[in-house]
Amino acid sequence: MFNQSISGSLTKEQIDFYDEQGYIVIPHLLSDQELEPAKEAMNQKVSMIAEELLQAGLISDKLENRPFKYRLAELFANLTPDDFLKFGRSWRDRLPGYFHLMSNSKILDAVESLIGGEIFSNPVYNTRPKIPKVAAGAVPWHQDKSYWPDANSNPVITVWIPLVDANEVNGCLHIKPKTHRTKLLEWHNENHTGTGYTALNEDQLGKTKTVALPVPSGSAILFNDRCLHMSTPNESDEVRWSVDLRYQPTDQDRMPSHGAGFLARSYHFPERVATLEDWFAEKPEHEE
Numbered sequence: 001m002f003n004q005s006i007s008g009s010l011t012k013e014q015i016d017f018y019d020e021q022g023y024i025v026i027p028h029l030l031s032d033q034e035l036e037p038a039k040e041a042m043n044q045k046v047s048m049i050a051e052e053l054l055q056a057g058l059i060s061d062k063l064e065n066r067p068f069k070y071r072l073a074e075l076f077a078n079l080t081p082d083d084f085l086k087f088g089r090s091w092r093d094r095l096p097g098y099f100h101l102m103s104n105s106k107i108l109d110a111v112e113s114l115i116g117g118e119i120f121s122n123p124v125y126n127t128r129p130k131i132p133k134v135a136a137g138a139v140p141w142h143q144d145k146s147y148w149p150d151a152n153s154n155p156v157i158t159v160w161i162p163l164v165d166a167n168e169v170n171g172c173l174h175i176k177p178k179t180h181r182t183k184l185l186e187w188h189n190e191n192h193t194g195t196g197y198t199a200l201n202e203d204q205l206g207k208t209k210t211v212a213l214p215v216p217s218g219s220a221i222l223f224n225d226r227c228l229h230m231s232t233p234n235e236s237d238e239v240r241w242s243v244d245l246r247y248q249p250t251d252q253d254r255m256p257s258h259g260a261g262f263l264a265r266s267y268h269f270p271e272r273v274a275t276l277e278d279w280f281a282e283k284p285e286h287e288e
């Protein structure tokens, strides 16, 4: 039941779960229609990659009519992991579809329940095309904060959204509940996939049981940046498409060394909420 004293869209039960466990799953938060602009951005990049592979003589067919779920996997089916990694293990393009997704009111409503209504969209957002047989798709155990250890920003909330059904075959997210109150653990950079992901050793993971989080497309998993998480390899024949977006209160370190984030929601200064044009110009706020 809607609780008048809580702003945003989460129920008290959901907020309590998040506070206690360090994460919350919101099944089917976004519809296919709401995911479409981001999918369009991903398709645009895939077409660019296909063109480059064709020009380089690595493929003979751009597979233009293959479905979103399969095309990128099939383009690289006979190529090497290095061929794939040339395009990056994750992507952070400034395409309109990503801005629209990061500004989606259903996402912001959920985040508002956890951090209030003055919301800054953190510069660290990723599109992850996890393709079969590329080891770099599997992300080792880590805390997101290991990527910004010196940032004075708290809390940073990751919103992880798959654009296909994510499951244990294609490499869904796994989490260690209740680890969000741990300190930042000493990490190392793994050295076998060519990605340099930050990683923790087995003996740093503690006794907390791992929870696998298979979720349908458009669901959201929100978690705190100290929460231990990882994802497994993609053993399917499809691409496990996902995005990870991040939000924090506006009065925190905006982490400019990671790029330009933007004011996504403000009740105090609604006129300062960034527009698409501001975002393209890397202006965190609208200035008029």
Ligand SMILES: O=C(O)CCC(=O)C(=O)O
Residues within 6 Å of the ligand: 128, 130, 137, 139, 144, 158, 160, 171, 172, 173, 229, 230, 231, 242, 244
């Ligand atoms: O998408 C994945 O497989 C891993 C995501 C992740 O580690 C993150 O969002 O921090």
